[in-house]
Amino acid sequence: MANSRSAKKRVRASERKRIMNQIAKSKFKTAxxxxxxxxxxxxxxxxxxxxxxxxxxxxxxxxxxxxxxxxARRKSRLIKKIRLLQQTK
Structure with missing residues (x-):
């Protein structure tokens, strides 16, 4: 566990950032x-x-x-999959 004040602050900040990153990833995966x-x-x-x-x-x-x-890679793969799905129909 963190001992210094600055280390404790970094733990709190990194936890906030982890949650925000998790939310952003979840939103785009759902979309x-x-x-x-x-x-x-x-x-x-x-x-x-x-x-x-x-x-x-x-x-x-x-x-x-x-x-x-x-x-960029995810967008490219997404449009590629969608075009493939449209061609098969």
Whole structure:
């Protein structure tokens, strides 16, 4: 356990940041799942859900929850999966 005041403060700060990162990741993962399910079911609001997923991914990258290259990779893979789903239908 931390002994100095500054170390105790760092523990508190890192815990707050961990929770905020966890929230950001959860939000974009949920948005991605909604976009994929919309693509599978052929829903009309696919474009809106895809835009929402991209927005959540970008916000997670902006806040530092994920790296910017990881955000780009996830967006690329998402659009690739959606295009593949649309072609098979």
């Amino acid at each position: 991605v799942k909604k976009a994929l399910s919309a693509a599978e079911n052929g829903e009309e609001d696919l474009q809106a859900k895809l835009s929402e997923a991209f927005s959540k991914i970008d916000k997670a990258a902006k806040s530092g929850a994920i790296h910017k290259n990881q955000a």
